Amino acid sequence: MAKSTGRFFGGIEGGGTKFICAVGSSPDDLRAEARFATAGPERTIQETIAFFQEQIGQIGPLAGMGLACFGPIDLNPESPTYGFITSTPKPGWANVDILGGISRGLGMPVAFDTDVNGAALGEWRWGAGQGVNSLIYLTVGTGIGGGALVEGRPVHGLVHPEMGHMLIPHDRDVDPFPGVCPFHADCLEGLATGLAMEKRWGKRAEELPLEHPAWELEAEYLAAGLVNLIMAYSPERIILGGGVMQQVQLFPLIREKVVSKLAGYVDSPAIRKEIDQYIVPAGLGKLAGVLGAIALADTR
Amino acid sequence: MAKSTGRFFGGIEGGGTKFICAVGSSPDDLRAEARFATAGPERTIQETIAFFQEQIGQIGPLAGMGLACFGPIDLNPESPTYGFITSTPKPGWANVDILGGISRGLGMPVAFDTDVNGAALGEWRWGAGQGVNSLIYLTVGTGIGGGALVEGRPVHGLVHPEMGHMLIPHDRDVDPFPGVCPFHADCLEGLATGLAMEKRWGKRAEELPLEHPAWELEAEYLAAGLVNLIMAYSPERIILGGGVMQQVQLFPLIREKVVSKLAGYVDSPAIRKEIDQYIVPAGLGKLAGVLGAIALADTR
Numbered sequence: 001m002a003k004s005t006g007r008f009f010g011g012i013e014g015g016g017t018k019f020i021c022a023v024g025s026s027p028d029d030l031r032a033e034a035r036f037a038t039a040g041p042e043r044t045i046q047e048t049i050a051f052f053q054e055q056i057g058q059i060g061p062l063a064g065m066g067l068a069c070f071g072p073i074d075l076n077p078e079s080p081t082y083g084f085i086t087s088t089p090k091p092g093w094a095n096v097d098i099l100g101g102i103s104r105g106l107g108m109p110v111a112f113d114t115d116v117n118g119a120a121l122g123e124w125r126w127g128a129g130q131g132v133n134s135l136i137y138l139t140v141g142t143g144i145g146g147g148a149l150v151e152g153r154p155v156h157g158l159v160h161p162e163m164g165h166m167l168i169p170h171d172r173d174v175d176p177f178p179g180v181c182p183f184h185a186d187c188l189e190g191l192a193t194g195l196a197m198e199k200r201w202g203k204r205a206e207e208l209p210l211e212h213p214a215w216e217l218e219a220e221y222l223a224a225g226l227v228n229l230i231m232a233y234s235p236e237r238i239i240l241g242g243g244v245m246q247q248v249q250l251f252p253l254i255r256e257k258v259v260s261k262l263a264g265y266v267d268s269p270a271i272r273k274e275i276d277q278y279i280v281p282a283g284l285g286k287l288a289g290v291l292g293a294i295a296l297a298d299t300r
Numbered sequence: 301m302a303k304s305t306g307r308f309f310g311g312i313e314g315g316g317t318k319f320i321c322a323v324g325s326s327p328d329d330l331r332a333e334a335r336f337a338t339a340g341p342e343r344t345i346q347e348t349i350a351f352f353q354e355q356i357g358q359i360g361p362l363a364g365m366g367l368a369c370f371g372p373i374d375l376n377p378e379s380p381t382y383g384f385i386t387s388t389p390k391p392g393w394a395n396v397d398i399l400g401g402i403s404r405g406l407g408m409p410v411a412f413d414t415d416v417n418g419a420a421l422g423e424w425r426w427g428a429g430q431g432v433n434s435l436i437y438l439t440v441g442t443g444i445g446g447g448a449l450v451e452g453r454p455v456h457g458l459v460h461p462e463m464g465h466m467l468i469p470h471d472r473d474v475d476p477f478p479g480v481c482p483f484h485a486d487c488l489e490g491l492a493t494g495l496a497m498e499k500r501w502g503k504r505a506e507e508l509p510l511e512h513p514a515w516e517l518e519a520e521y522l523a524a525g526l527v528n529l530i531m532a533y534s535p536e537r538i539i540l541g542g543g544v545m546q547q548v549q550l551f552p553l554i555r556e557k558v559v560s561k562l563a564g565y566v567d568s569p570a571i572r573k574e575i576d577q578y579i580v581p582a583g584l585g586k587l588a589g590v591l592g593a594i595a596l597a598d599t600r
Binding site: 072086087133134148150151153155156157158159160161162163164165166167168169170183184186224228229230231232233234235261262263264265266268270271 | 372386387433434446448450451453455456457458459460461462463464465466467468469470483484486524527528529530531532533534535536561562563564565566567568570571
């Protein structure tokens with residue numbers, strides 16, 4: 001256990017497959033952590049509350065609490081369903097008031113955002129996003145999701161960004177695979193998620209050898225997605241996380257293809273000369289989400 | 301001349317083909333306006349300064365000045381080339397210190413942003429963007445450009461958004477036209493700009509009859525671009541302006557295709573039920589840019 005700053009926050013990364021809860025104030029100062037598989041909402045909310053109640057019993061009241069949650073979620077504080085998970089296909093979890101359940105259970109307000117906005121915030125504060133004002137965090141795993149910070153603040157809007165579902169060029173002569181997205185078939189997520197790799201090649205991504213053409217194609221799609229995010233936001237940095245991005249051979253391929261697709265149009269030294277520092281791996285690893293939740297708690 | 305509020309701003313829309321200068325405080329209160337063709341930078345800057353000096357001579361000092369400028373431009377106040385037009389192919393205009401030239405000539409600070417961010421700001425304050433916190437303004441004309449407001453502020457970043465150059469699906473069996481973008485061939489701008497329509501069909505857009513298949517295809521590409529902007533930003537409203545969007549038959553086609561491409565994934569009444577109020581024509585017409593420049597002057 002690292003030294004205490006005397007001011008602790010609670011952070012919850014609410015994921016579709018697991019929940020991570022932690023108490024602390026920074027990556028160097030995490031007092032406690034718990035992980036459990038995401039069960040039904042009632043049990044999961046109960047486990048979350050129990051963990052923090054125990055912590056509070058030991059160290060006293062927390063200075064704040066944040067929840068970075070899988071979605072889609074309702075982020076509009078004026079909406080009657082603020083804090084709900086809305087239309088998820090995950091059984092039992094549609095229209096669940098997760099924020100209200102946790103907040104009422106703990107008797108304290110809880111800051112709330114998407115898992116990817118949380119990770120973006122965590123990376124910005126303590127990880128690979130330090131020193132810039134705007135960034136994109138994109139996670140490539142079972143799904144593809146993205147969060148954006150503009151002037152250091154997570155971007156919301158009508159709902160929240162769903163960057164995995166951008167439409168990108170798909171040359172069926174090169175790649176006849178139809179895509180796996182149940183909504184859009186061959187959107188970015190449909191073509192480039194870990195699941196798409198597995199279905200296209202008949203093997204899990206981590207089992208494909210380095211020289212397999214899968215990586216070139218994967219980099220092609222991810223680079224198209226990043227070009228679109230660069231054109232949409234002009235972010236100062238792009239951070240890539242998630243299971244598929246553990247295959248670090250992807251980074252040089254993606255960078256090269258982004259530069260090639262931009263074709264000199266975005267005239268910045270960050271792209272011309274420093275692309276290695278522009279498109280970077282996540283720095284906080286599996287703790288990005290829960291640290292992001294702590295950062296959320298600490299910025300409200 | 302409308303009644304005076306006693307507090308006037310100067311606004312400049314610096315366009316690649318023409319400059320529009322105005323003095324006033326709102327669309328209902330424009331005291332003076334001038335338009336002139338964009339010549340070389342020296343002469344154009346001189347004409348701009350002369351107009352405002354004359355105005356200042358008549359009404360006294362202005363409360364502020366804003367310039368919404370064609371690009372790419374350098375928006376980073378810490379950069380040695382802040383306020384420059386950077387890598388434009390427009391002859392004579394690359395590496396021109398337009399902001400410095402105007403600001404020094406008038407002896408006053410000038411707020412500075414892209415023409416499309418300016419238009420987004422003008423529409424937000426007085427036009428079709430009133431009442432929301434985040435919006436996209438996309439202009440479809442000779443080129444395609446976009447500006448974004450998040451929480452009422454224009455989005456910058458590494459450089460500034462270049463939404464026209466997003467990469468979108470292009471089915472060459474349906475449309476073998478290769479695209480006109482000199483950088484990316486068949487990016488959104490390459491496929492859907494007015495110039496692309498003219499080259500593809502051999503006629504200027506405004507000469508193509510309503511029943512011509514050009515409109516369906518144009519709506520297809522613009523809808524793909526808007527889907528990507530919705531996925532990237534989740535804006536609360538999308539405003540479409542520019543010469544091509546004067547063809548109002550495009551609006552219902554675009555709306556229908558956006559809803560169809562989203563395929564129910566973004567679960568919001570704005571898209572399910574109120575798409576007519578979600579994707580809307582610009583409200584300020586040809587004054588959006590110069591009013592945006594006045595809004596820029598009035599928010600610093």
